[in-house]
Amino acid sequence: MIEERKQKIKEIKDTVKRSKADADREIADGVQILTALMRCIEKCQDDLNQMVNERLKTTEKQAEDLIKELEQEIEDLTNRSSEVKQLSHIKDHFHFLQTFRFLKDPPPTRDWTTVEVRPLSCLGTLRKSLDQLEETLNMEMKKLCNDAELKRVQQYEVDVSLDPDTAHPQLILSDDGKQVHHVGARRTIFNPKRWVTQCACVFTRQSFSTGRFYFEVQVKDTTQWHLGVARESIKGKFLSIFTPEIGYWTINLNKDGLVFKDNPAVHVPLRAELQKVGVFVDYDEGLVSFYDVEARVNIYSATGCTFSEPLYPFLCPCDHDVAPLIMSPVNQTD
Structure with a gap:
């Protein structure tokens, strides 16, 4: 009884320690x-100030050019008026006609009745900036939250290797148990300990029946695959259905796209070609999540799962x- 209580104290302290690390x-x-x-907001403020100032400069330049043109016309018209006024004082008609011959043509002028400088209008500018800020913040927040979420689950990385005793005869494993290749032809190798499913699958040596674990699979340059976790009792059964009801929690890439295998199947949007997939399991919470590691986004999460036996990647x-x-x-720097 004393040892049990000491163990309980240790469990409580460990929980507090993990909680502090999570906090x-x-x-x-x-x-x-x-x-x-905050950097996004500061940039939005700078962009707004720059936009308004540029519009103000444009209005001021337009007004300045029009004023210069008006002043030039005033000067030309004043000179013309002086010349005509001087001409009007000539009494001798012959002299008047001779002088009039050398009088310059009236200077060209613009019809100013239709010319105006529109006042600077910033109505809607702030609203447009706020809309853009909201969109940017939403995108940035989603990206940062996804990145933070992936970093958190990557803390639960486990080192797993593939078990050759569970490999389908059409699969070849590397010596270190980290790679599996489909050879396209059934090998004539028999192992009485081999667990073989109807599909060409291989399980890991390690299983998990509590807590959290995470692993990553490079799928670059592959065209069709399943990956995920399965309960222990699946091993050795000839099943081709990969659904949680049967005991599989898996995503599948095929010619129709990316799918979480369920009944019915859940088609998952695929933005770009997958390079690496992360799989996170919280056994106690009943959660299985899949991540696009390169894009650092959650592909799909299955919640409310019920686990009652060890799980094998x-x-x-x-x-x-x-x-x-x-x-x-x-690699958390990805």
Whole structure:
């Protein structure tokens, strides 16, 4: 009884320690996000000031040019008026006609009745800037939150290797158990310990029945695959259906796109070609999440999952591709 209570004290202290670490990470992530958002707001203010000042300069330049033109016409008309006035004082008609011959033509003038300088209008400028700021903030916040979320789950990285005893005969594994390649032909190698599913899959040596874990799979240059986690009892069964009801939590890339296998299947938008997929499982919370590591975005999350037995990460190259699927170490600078 004493040992049980000591163990309970240790569990409580460990929980507090993990909670403090989570709180520190949350605060650090919050500071990073809010700092980035403040930079966005400052940039929006600078852009607004620059936009209004440029419009004001344009209005002032237009007014300045028109005033110069008006002043030039006034000067030309004044000179013309003086010349005509002098001419009007000549009494001798012959002299008047001779002088009139050398009088210059009237200077060209503009019809100023239709000319105006529109007053500077900033109506809508602030609204447009705020709309742009809102869009930028939403994009930036989403990007930063996704990045922070991926960094948090990457803290739970586990080192797993593929188990050759579970590999389908059409699969070849690397010596270190980190890569699997579909060879396109069934090998005549038999192992009585081999767990073989109907599809060309391979499970990891390691399983998880509590807590959180995360791993990454490089899928670059591959065209069809399944990957995710499966419960232990799946091993050795000839099943071709990959759904949570059966015991698989998996995403699948095929000619129709990216799909989370469920009943019905969930089609997931794919913005660009996937290079690396991250898989995070919170066993106790019943959560399985998939991430596009390069884009640092969540692909899909299955919530409310029920786990009652150990989970195994598994890979399933579905076609004879040039490139293998690779259990890749986490690089948080990606």
